[in-house]
Amino acid sequence: xxxxxxxxxxxxxxxxxxxxxxxxxxxxxxxxxxxxxxxxxxxxxxxxxxxxxxxxxxxxxxxxxxxxxxxxxxxxxxxxxxxxxxxxxxxxxxxxxxxxxxxxxxxxxxxxxxxxxxxxxxxxxxxxxxxxxxxxxxxxxxxxxxxxxxxxxxxxxxxxxxxxxxxxxxxxxxxxxxxxxxxxxxxxxxxxxxxxxxxxxxxxxxxxxxxxxxxxxxxxxxxxxxxxxxxxxxxxxxxxxxxxxxxxxxxxxxxxxxxxxxxxxxxxxxxxxxxxxxxxxxxxxxxxxxxxxxxxxxxxxxxxxxxxxxxxxxxxxxxxxxxxxxxxxxxxxxxxxxxxxxxxxxxxxxxx
Amino acid sequence: xxxxxxxxxxxxxxxxxxxxxxxxxxxxxxxxxxxxxxxxxxxxxxxxxxxxxxxxxxxxxxxxxxxxxxxxxxxxxxxxxxxxxxxxxxxxxxxxxxxxxxxxxxxxxxxxxxxxxxxxxxxxxxxxxxxxxxxxxxxxxxxxxxxxxxxxxxxxxxxxxxxxxxxxxxxxxxxxxxxxxxxxxxxxxxxxxxxxxxxxxxxxxxxxxxxxxxxxxxxxxxxxxxxxxxxxxxxxxxxxxxxxxxxxxxxxxxxxxxxxxxxxxxxxx
Numbered sequence: 001x002x003x004x005x006x007x008x009x010x011x012x013x014x015x016x017x018x019x020x021x022x023x024x025x026x027x028x029x030x031x032x033x034x035x036x037x038x039x040x041x042x043x044x045x046x047x048x049x050x051x052x053x054x055x056x057x058x059x060x061x062x063x064x065x066x067x068x069x070x071x072x073x074x075x076x077x078x079x080x081x082x083x084x085x086x087x088x089x090x091x092x093x094x095x096x097x098x099x100x101x102x103x104x105x106x107x108x109x110x111x112x113x114x115x116x117x118x119x120x121x122x123x124x125x126x127x128x129x130x131x132x133x134x135x136x137x138x139x140x141x142x143x144x145x146x147x148x149x150x151x152x153x154x155x156x157x158x159x160x161x162x163x164x165x166x167x168x169x170x171x172x173x174x175x176x177x178x179x180x181x182x183x184x185x186x187x188x189x190x191x192x193x194x195x196x197x198x199x200x201x202x203x204x205x206x207x208x209x210x211x212x213x214x215x216x217x218x219x220x221x222x223x224x225x226x227x228x229x230x231x232x233x234x235x236x237x238x239x240x241x242x243x244x245x246x247x248x249x250x251x252x253x254x255x256x257x258x259x260x261x262x263x264x265x266x267x268x269x270x271x272x273x274x275x276x277x278x279x280x281x282x283x284x285x286x287x288x289x290x291x292x293x294x295x296x297x298x299x300x301x302x303x304x305x306x307x308x309x310x311x312x313x314x315x316x317x318x319x320x321x322x323x324x325x326x327x328x329x330x331x332x333x334x335x336x337x338x339x340x341x342x343x344x345x346x347x348x349x350x351x352x
Numbered sequence: 353x354x355x356x357x358x359x360x361x362x363x364x365x366x367x368x369x370x371x372x373x374x375x376x377x378x379x380x381x382x383x384x385x386x387x388x389x390x391x392x393x394x395x396x397x398x399x400x401x402x403x404x405x406x407x408x409x410x411x412x413x414x415x416x417x418x419x420x421x422x423x424x425x426x427x428x429x430x431x432x433x434x435x436x437x438x439x440x441x442x443x444x445x446x447x448x449x450x451x452x453x454x455x456x457x458x459x460x461x462x463x464x465x466x467x468x469x470x471x472x473x474x475x476x477x478x479x480x481x482x483x484x485x486x487x488x489x490x491x492x493x494x495x496x497x498x499x500x501x502x503x504x505x506x507x508x509x510x511x512x513x514x515x516x517x518x519x520x521x522x523x524x525x526x527x528x529x530x531x532x533x534x535x536x537x538x539x540x541x542x543x544x545x546x547x548x549x550x551x552x553x554x555x556x557x558x559x560x561x562x563x564x565x566x567x568x569x570x571x572x573x574x575x576x577x578x579x580x581x582x583x584x585x586x587x588x589x590x591x592x593x594x595x596x597x598x599x600x601x602x603x604x605x606x607x608x609x610x611x612x613x614x615x616x617x618x619x620x621x
Binding site: 063064065085088089090091093095097098099100101103104108112113115116117118119120123127144157160164165166167197 | 363364365366367368369370373374377378380381384385388389449452453454455456457458459460461462463
């Protein structure tokens with residue numbers, strides 16, 4: 001799929017990232033269950049899913065930090081296990097928890113990072129200046145990192161990932177925990193990078209808006225499996241309808257379902273998927289605004305007490321709902337509960 | 353490697369850095385970290401100095417009269433120096449990197465993994481050198497003198513202490529790598545007590561109870577202590593040789609443990 005990326009036209013793209021049937025188990029826990037994906041050069045690929053869905057595990061495999069239990073991954077044609085040193089030169093990585101040395105200044109951290117990437121002579125200070133400017137930290141680069149705010153730490157981490165001009169950039173939840181201003185700044189920088197260097201970006205996120213805003217293509221992951229993949233527009237079009245959400249009191253859920261199904265059966269409402277949610281029901285129907293009125297009248301007629309009713313164009317959360325039968329927030333809660341039930345893993349980061 | 357890959361690769365600025373460059377960069381970072389926590393440096397010196405003062409104050413005269421030790425301060429100085437050398441925090445620095453994610457950050461660069469450990473060890477050597485020099489100068493100020501040439505004696509003690517110090521640092525680094533646990537890494541300090549006090553730390557071996565002397569003789573650090581003292585009480589070739597061999601064996605053992613723990617940590621999945 002050709003993508004126009006500012007100055008860099010990528011009509012003839014090659015594969016930047018490929019995963020074939022990746023599986024990763026942690027003892028009895030199956031974190032990744034057969035993930036295959038392909039990201040083209042110059043793409044921003046959004047990996048969307050709730051906490052615990054397997055996003056970070058896949059990033060750790062593709063960035064050579066973790067061995068897959070089975071399956072294979074490659075970056076720009078280099079196997080992430082057999083050719084990991086080559087892969088490490090080609091990629092830049094900002095992991096979910098910005099691992100930084102708080103005792104160093106931003107400049108020292110970046111300079112060390114640059115040396116490890118083999119940057120020498122005038123190139124190194126020039127790159128440090130360029131990336132700190134890019135992330136808006138030029139004024140703070142000589143301060144110790146322990147004095148940085150959370151947003152600044154994320155940005156210096158991003159800067160260190162960009163220092164050697166990686167061809168593929170992995171960003172694992174780069175804006176989680178950031179305030180809206182910092183989030184917008186990170187988004188701008190990601191777009192700018194792609195525009196300036198045609199960098200391929202593999203971005204994991206739990207924010208629907210982020211995937212929608214930034215990604216050329218999105219994969220939705222749940223329970224270690226990709227459940228949908230495509231452009232945000234195409235995925236939303238797959239839902240094929242507007243989304244009507246009806247909040248229903250817990251005691252009324254059964255009656256509400258019966259009433260909605262009866263309205264559909266009577267032909268007043270066109271056929272459409274009905275999904276139970278945490279707060280009530282979601283109905284996927286064409287021509288939402290008009291059918292909203294029909295639904296309200298029908299529920300009223302049936303004597304069902306209901307709360308807030310809204311109609312919207314489908315979002316990626318609706319795609320998630322349609323694919324998995326649950327909202328992302330609920331899936332995240334479920335994952336957190338499952339995590340609590342698990343036997344604790346050994347301390348530290350495990351295999352590298 | 354695919355053809356598409358080759359055509360576009362020069363766009364990245366990354367290039368092979370070399371092991372020496374990697375080790376130098378990591379060592380410099382370790383030393384910077386040590387210098388930025390002077391309170392740890394001071395803390396590492398306070399306890400050995402306290403023990404030194406207490407021991408010399410309490411037993412100095414008795415040792416001279418009963419055990420024939422001409423200068424109990426000189427007798428105790430190597431213990432204080434070795435004590436301080438065992439206060440290095442290499443494992444602590446490393447385990448912090450592991451728990452806060454910085455180890456991962458460094459691990460996704462093309463750095464040779466061994467450089468991360470070797471650089472940390474070199475940083476610890478710098479700390480050991482710093483502690484030792486301060487304590488030797490302290491000893492000199494209160495009148496402790498080396499046998500023969502002062503410089504040679506001081507360098508001899510420094511050399512042995514460095515060997516012991518990095519051997520000891522390697523233990524905490526091994527625990528840090530193997531467990532990734534701050535608590536476990538900090539606990540390695542416990543092994544310091546049998547290692548350093550199951551030695552002729554207070555009196556010579558020939559004055560000890562037979563059973564205790566037997567136990568002390570099995571501890572390699574005993575020979576490091578005796579070799580260190582020989583720089584102060586009269587250069588004794590065989591004692592120094594035994595001390596160097598014992599310290600080298602100690603290092604060989606702890607480095608092997610570190611290498612095994614390192615392999616465990618970098619082994620992929």
